[in-house]
Amino acid sequence: MWKTQGYLAGLAMLAATAAYAQETVDIQEWEVPYENSRPRDPFAESATSVWFVGQRAGYLARLNAETGEIMKVDLKEGSAPHNLIVGSDGIVWYAGNRTALIGRYDPATGEIEEIPMPDPAARDPHTLVFDKEEANIFFTLQGANMMGRLNIETRKVDLISSKTESSRPYGIKQAPDGSVWVVLLGTNKLAQIDPETMALREIVLPREETRPRRLEVTADGRVWYVDYAKGFLGAYDPAADAFKEWAFPEGEQARPYGTASDASGRIWAVATGVQPNIFYGFDPATEEFFSATNVPSGGGTLRHMYYHEPSGAVWFGADANTIGRAIVEPQE
Secondary structure: OEEEOOOOOHHHHHHHHOOOOOEOOEEEEEEOOOOOOOEEEEEEOOOOEEEEEEOOOOEEEEEEOOOOOEEEEEOOOOOOEEEEEEOOOOOEEEEEOOOOEEEEEEOOOOEEEEEEOOOOOOOOEEEEEEOOOOOEEEEEEOOOOEEEEEEOOOOOEEEEEOOOOOOOEEEEEEOOOOOEEEEEOOOOEEEEEOOOOOOEEEEEOOOOOOOEEEEEEOOOOOEEEEEOOOOEEEEEEOOOOEEEEEEOOOHHHHOEEEEEEOOOOOEEEEEOOOOOOEEEEEEOOOOEEEEEEEOOOOOOOEEEEEEEHHHOEEEEEEOOOEEEEEEOOOOO
16 A cells, blocks of 8 residues: 655656645555556545446456455456446446446445447447436547436436547536536537537637646536646636636646546646656646645556545546545545
8 A cells, every 4th residue: 555645756856846836635545456457437435435447357346445445346348447436325337438338336236237328339438427416427438429418217328429520528527507518638629518408519729739638617617627738727717708728837748637626626637647647736716736746656647536525535546556545625
């Protein structure tokens, strides 16, 4: 198990990021015993119970953060689960990225239900998100160039295609007003979906070379995205139809990927183009990066993160074959 109070990567990195490294956060990682399984996309149902998928090895798993024990659920061969979310009822929903389905796992019974996509072209469910009522799951399909909605009660799946060819719908979140936002990794665009009608509109980002990968939507309605290609954090204000962007300290080398936003509205994002990966905090109030912490295992790549508000923790999976937790808002 890896643990650190946070440190900077040597004197050169210290000199380069001194203005940003006023704070660090406590990061702890748990080694996953299934070798090279790419544990990823954790979802904390409590401070100690955390579900995640093994993309390469084809499993669901639950970590007990108190004991370090991991319980594993094998999926059928070739599933390549990419992402999961856990409902308030404890049901686990996962994206079967290579089996063209969304899966439902009931921990109480051990039963797995598979919900196939209604269109053969919808081959690769990618990232899932509940709506506020947990009545629907909205999701992206990167290679299929689609977005979808699964009605949890009826199991009906509705699909829409991106307006832009090869746009690669990727990260997805719901805004406070109920609209669903998607970043289109294959182009310099965001997409907004009406959750009732599935009507779609696209928003062009300021720089043509931008490639947004993950996003957050804060309480004020602003959509925050990371530009994986050029190393920027950006914010789009739909009310004003205006953008602001801030460069990561490493510039193009940052390759920012996994993101989260906390209860205070601060943005957390990981620079994955450097080793070790650097876990950054950005404060929208000051418009500054205020925290920089090295990932103890190195990370490899931190792809997706989840903020658990009751414990003030951001959870992540790392290509170093670990599940990690960063305490960004310490609880008294």
